[in-house]
Amino acid sequence: MHHYNQLGRLKIYDFSRLPVSAAMQRSLAALFAARCSPHVWATHITSHSHWKYVVRFASFLSSLEEPPNDLQDLSAAVMKRWRVSLSGAPAGCNTLNGVGRLLRSDARLRSGPVAEELAVKVRPAKSTTxxxxxxxxxxxxxxxxxxxxxxxxxxxxxxxxxxxxxxxxxxxxxxxxxxxxxxxxxxxxxxxxxxxGRSGSRxxxxxxxxxxxxxxxxxxxxxxxxxxxxxxxxxxxxxxxxxxxxxxxxxxxxxxxxxxxxxxxxxxxxxxxxxxxxxxxxxxxxxxxxxxxxxxxxxxxxxxxxxxxxxxxxxxxxxxxxxxxxxxxxxxxxxxxxxxxxxxxxxxxxxxxxxxxxxxxxxxxxxxxxxxxxxxxxxxxxxxxxPAQHSQQTHDRDYVLTDDRIRQEAMGVIAAGAQDAADRAHRSVLVARLRDQPAAADTETATADCAAFHDSPYPAPGGGCGASFLMCLGCANARVHPGHHPRLVHLHQALTNLRSVLPSSRWEKDWRDAHDRLEDLKNKVGDGPWRQALDRVTDTDRDLIDLLLTGRLDS
Incomplete structure (x- = not known):
């Protein structure tokens, strides 16, 4: 089996070495090959780790009294025995998950008792770092x-x-x-x-x-x-x-x-x-x-x-x-x-x-x-x-909740944090209404549609609305539909990036409320549609958000 990594370099895995039948070797090789792509497994470190998982699985199968001939011969009892054998073992969770991902991609194991056994969640070992x-x-x-x-x-x-x-x-x-x-x-x-020199010395x-x-x-x-x-x-x-x-x-x-x-x-x-x-x-x-x-x-x-x-x-x-x-x-x-x-x-x-x-x-x-x-x-x-390069869920589960220093320091800030969260919930939640599609009578703004532009809670001296477009999501007159999602996702990313550039006090003052309303919108829309909206961001959306953040749109 050949794996070319992201640099185009080759590593070869010999499935004929596995102590299982030729049919099982071919089936495991086919599942492995489907992931040997720079777009899936970018590095040889990844493929080599999964190779070790497969070797461990093959060794387990060979130890059975009646080793299965191919994947369709696996039983729920065998897979449960495999799972139990790795409980508490070093790298056991990684091995189970790695082999499980490979096996679940085979059409013969996508339903039935074996599929149900493969779907059993394995709790990862608690981090000691x-x-x-x-x-x-x-x-x-x-x-x-x-x-x-x-x-x-x-x-x-x-x-x-x-x-x-x-x-x-x-x-x-x-x-x-x-x-x-x-x-x-x-x-x-x-x-x-x-x-x-004569001796070859330099x-x-x-x-x-x-x-x-x-x-x-x-x-x-x-x-x-x-x-x-x-x-x-x-x-x-x-x-x-x-x-x-x-x-x-x-x-x-x-x-x-x-x-x-x-x-x-x-x-x-x-x-x-x-x-x-x-x-x-x-x-x-x-x-x-x-x-x-x-x-x-x-x-x-x-x-x-x-x-x-x-x-x-x-x-x-x-x-x-x-x-x-x-x-x-x-x-x-x-x-x-x-x-x-x-x-x-x-x-x-x-x-x-x-x-x-x-x-x-x-x-x-x-x-x-x-x-x-x-x-x-x-x-x-x-x-x-x-979080830095991981999701909020991973950050909370693997970094925050398992850290002794954070737990020790948390007692003094929990009450203040709860009060701050309550205050922020009153002033920074999404107030705009969500809609499946635009309404013809609404007026389009940079971030949403407005159902009552001339009846704004923030009236301008000459009539109409005097608030910044960043305030639209905090206004009951605003309507947000899927057509707005791409530019709002881009705005959310831009505000997040500003946080790493600006002094914290300035970011908190100028951008925190808008960022929190977008966070609230993201939670209501859901991670899937939110990520899909990112793929639909256009150059027009980018230009519009750039004008908005530089203040040129409100002037």
Whole structure:
């Protein structure tokens, strides 16, 4: 069985090795093959996990006194015995769910006693991962900030020297000029010129060794490029700032600044996030992040772009089109290990941060484990108390309700939260009426239809309605039908994205009520129709919401 991942790389699974009949091998292979697509199983990690589930299932079947010949020979008793055998076992829930998904996709098992047994819900094991204490997470972020800051200053200093060399500041063949020449070569190729000795050893040319002060990595290529540990420190800071998980950080494309930086010249970056675990059509999401100063989220993006600019330029020279942000250089110039789910290596350059790098960074800084799983729980569940790359249900079930620190801190805020929720329910719920279709007599607005434009609870001095279109959903005269859903879904996303950009006090004041009314609408419409409406958003809807949010529609 062949599985090509999202990078087009091949992994082969041999179902003839399974200890079951040839007919059962073929049936399991067919179910497995149906998911071996980059649009379903994007990585070999996923297919390999399911392969282990299938091997475990085949071993169970072979242990029976009368192993079934094919899938139609499975019985409810056998499947119940399979489920009981994994109760409490390590990875038992994952194995049951993985095999269950495969079996339920076979036409022979979609109804009947076996299908009913496969439909039995298995409670996942309670997560033992806990958030960090405030002091623990502070030590981690301080270590990361210290390491990345040092690397950034080093690269910026050498970048200034390179710019001066390119500008002809130094006398030709002076030590400063030779250093600049070496940096120029390094910036284009990722390496400095070497001579090869009789034994095959590689030796840095003496002119560059003298100018750079030695032949070590610190004296040579680290002048312009991040190391494995330094790019991991940057990833830790991104985790702390944005709450993204390690796979999302690893696959970040280079953020692009919007064409108009504004009157103050401060950029707003458009960041594309890839979320591989979501279903087809939902793998990508975009965020807008502004650099409004040293303490703003966008400042870290500006620094990341600066720290990786020479590595990204060298990669583009060697292999155009990579477009990855998290690029670092390795000191090992021998044959590269094949890692089928990672971006292909480009010369000495590597992409992303994976578990090996995370574990290495933790050991180098005196921490017992990779900080990413516990750190993400700390950021999303404790610090922000909102989901990052998962649903609200997953956030509540797997992050909030199982965390000891949150439970301990909850006692003092429950009463205040309940009162706040009650107050907000009175002023921020959806008041507009829901309709299946528009009425001819209604007047269309930017967010809804109005049944009594000249009898507004917010009259304008010259007659008509004087309220912002954002208030329509809070007005009893408003009517919302499915034709409005796409633009309202887009508005909901835009307001959610603004929350990550604006100071919390400003967002609460200007946008919270409108966001809450849209949340109420989403709950009334339902998740299915709401997601379907997202696929129907048009350019007109986007332009309209852009005008609304910038205030140009109400003026």
């Amino acid at each position: 806990q958030s960090y204490s405030g002091d623990e997470f502070e030590r981690i972020t301080v270590a990361a900030r210290k390491m990345f800051r040092s690397a950034l200053l080093r690269i910026e200093e050498n970048g200034r020297h390179l710019d001066a060399w390119r500008g002809g500041v130094f006398a030709e063949e002076s030590p400063e000029w030779v250093l600049g020449e070496g940096l120029e070569i390094l910036s284009r190729t990722g390496a400095l010129p070497h001579t090869v 030796n840095l040319k003496k002119r560059y060794a003298r100018a750079m002060g030695g032949t070590s990595a610190e004296a040579t290529w680290q002048r312009l490029f991040l190391t494995r540990l330094e790019v991991t420190a940057l990833a830790v800071l991104m985790l702390a700032e944005f709450g993204w998980n390690l796979s999302v950080i690893s696959e970040l494309e280079v953020p692009r600044a919007t064409p108009d930086a504004g009157a103050d010249g401060r950029p707003t970056y458009r960041i594309t996030l890839r979320k591989g675990r979501r279903g087809p059509g939902h793998h990508h999401e975009t965020r807008n992040v502004s650099d409004d100063g040293a303490s703003s989220p966008g400042r870290l993006i500006t620094q990341a772009l600066s720290a990786t600019r020479f590595a990204r330029a060298a990669v583009e020279e060697l292999a155009p089109g990579s477009n990855r942000l998290m690029v670092w250089r390795t000191g090992w110039l021998g044959p590269a290990a094949t890692e089928l789910d990672r971006h292909p290596h480009v010369g000495p350059f590597r992409f992303g941060v994976h578990n090996n790098e995370a574990q290495g960074w933790a050991r180098a800084n005196g921490f017992p484990h990779s900080p990413f799983r516990r750190g993400r729980r700390t950021v999303t569940a404790v610090d922000r108390r909102e």
